[in-house]
Structures are given as C-alpha cells and as structure tokens.
Amino acid sequence: MRITQQEFHDLFEEFESECLHMETRDAYGTQAEIEPFSKWLAGEPDDFEWLQGWCDTLRRGVAQGKVLRRACVVSEPLSEYQRWAYSVTQPLVDAGEDIRWVPRRSVSSIPFPGNDFYLIDGCKVVFMHYSGEGATEDIVISTSQSDIDLCRAAFDSAWSLAVPHRDYKPV
Template identity: 40%
Template sequence: MSQSLTDFSDLIRSVQQSAVHLEMRDGYGVENEIEGFAAWKDGHRLDPEDRASWWRPWLDLVQEITAKGVLIRRARIISEPVSDYIAYEHSFTFTNIAAGEQIRWLPRRHASDLMLPGNDYWLFDGRLVQFNIFDGLGRWVHTDQTEDPAVAAQCEAAFEAVWERGVPHEKYAV
C-alpha cells in the first residue's frame, strides 16, 4: 500500500486514545531525512530555542493530536555502539518530546528474549497495525495494514515489553 503524508495525517488524527510506534532499524534512508542527516554529519544541530526550525509538519501534527489527550509513544530498539543515524536521531528527539511524544530507547542486547514483529510498525488504538516496510538500504517501500485482532494483540504485547525495558530519552546518552 502506498501512503502519502496526508493519508497518514488523516489516519493518526482519527486516533481516539493511543498511537504507539516501534522502530527497530539502526539506519533509515527515507527521502525527507537525507539532507538533515548530511547537515548533522557536517556539524549542524537543532537549536532548542528555535522551535520554528524544527521538523514540520510532523511536530505540529503530534502537538495537535496530543493536545486532544491522545497518548503517542515511540520505542526504538538500537544496537550499541549506536550508528551515526541513531546518534542523529537522538540529537533531535527533544523536538518530538516537546511536541508531546514519549520516547524510550532499548539497547538491542536487552531485547534478545522478546518476540518482535519483523518490521517497524504503528499501532493505533490497539486495533489497527500499520507495518512500515523498508528495503535493505532503509528506504521506505510500502505500508501494510491489518486489523486482525491477533496481530494487533501481538504488536501491543511486543511494544509494551520494549517500553517496559526501554530507557526514557532524557536518561539515555549516546
């Protein structure tokens, strides 16, 4: 399934209670991050005081959704030492938190005994799972969705296990 940012925005706006996102890759090659990642490698860092320069429109959307009382949590399973990409992601995660997301990091060595889906995913209101399919270079390929209650329950259990073990962003240093 191909999905536009508008389609995803409409989907997350329909959430009533919670949206959780599990990320399990050490690098992503998504189009809208290539320039920022290159700038980060060259030494650019986001200024916490310059909110207007942060990632838009995602942060505006998160702020809108969380202001309605929806809980948005993101957990990242990562290898250590972290990849350059994960260090880049960590450097701007304060923006996600400022917008209303809760984020935790779980070193991969602490996830070995967890049963995890094969792909990153979003779980909306505990019922709709959206798997994000990436190629070997971390480029987004397509999205698969399911409302199968068994799959949703497995994804919810996996996320909660990762969340329980994860380190809150403010306590995780790269």
C-alpha cells in the first residue's frame, strides 16, 4: 500500500515499541538534505537546525520507551555523501537513535531486500523507493509475513556485524 510523505512522518509518532531502519545506498538526494550537504561540500559550518524536528521526534519516542535503531550499510572508502552523513549523525545519537555502521563487504552473504526499509513494531515494513539520484520516489507499506521475515533477518544479521557510531572510524 502506497502512503504519502505525511503518513510516513506520522508513523514515527504512532509506532508502539520498535522501529528498525536499514539504509543501503551510498548516496541519497532527499529534499531535506540537499542544502546541508551542499554547504558541507563548500566547507560551510552546519548549525544542525534542519535536524531538530527529527531529533525532537526521537527524544519523544525514547522518553516513551520506544527503541529506534538504524543500520547503515556503506561501501568503503565512504562516498562523499556518507562522509557527510557520518558528520551529522551525532545529534541523532544524542537524541536517542542507536545508529551503527556496517561495511558492505561484511554483508556479502546476507540476503537483503532490494530497497531501504523501516520495520515498525515487527508487523509492518515501510519500503523506501528512491530514484537513481537518491530522491524519494515512493513509500510503500507491506504487512506480508515474508517481507517482515526477510527484513527482520536482514536487519538482525547486519546489526550483529555493525559498529556503533561512537566506535566507527570512517575509511
């Protein structure tokens, strides 16, 4: 089932206990990130103001006992985008999201879905469809047990190999 951007954002207020997020691309071009990434490329400082809405959502969720974990599967050496993403991750970690980095070469034998996803409360998967340039094209929810099982197994396997943000040293 296709959902809107607003329905997608609402999921983060509505989920009950656990949100697992798997990122597998080396670059994204989502609207919210274009300007901060461009500034970083130009060597300009970032005040992280653009992240505050998400940080507030994270803090609210954590205060309610919710768990938010993200596994970032990355090629090494990191792409420019991933070097930037690493540089803006600490405020998210400080707000309560457990973010870990997984070198792509470590997950060669792990079956992965073809798209990034969020696994919400173990009962629905939100698949993110991106253009070749990394812009969000479509957001689709699945409650298919086979999708849930695949995403859970992929996330758990990658997570077991992942390095916490505080310990990951970008290559």
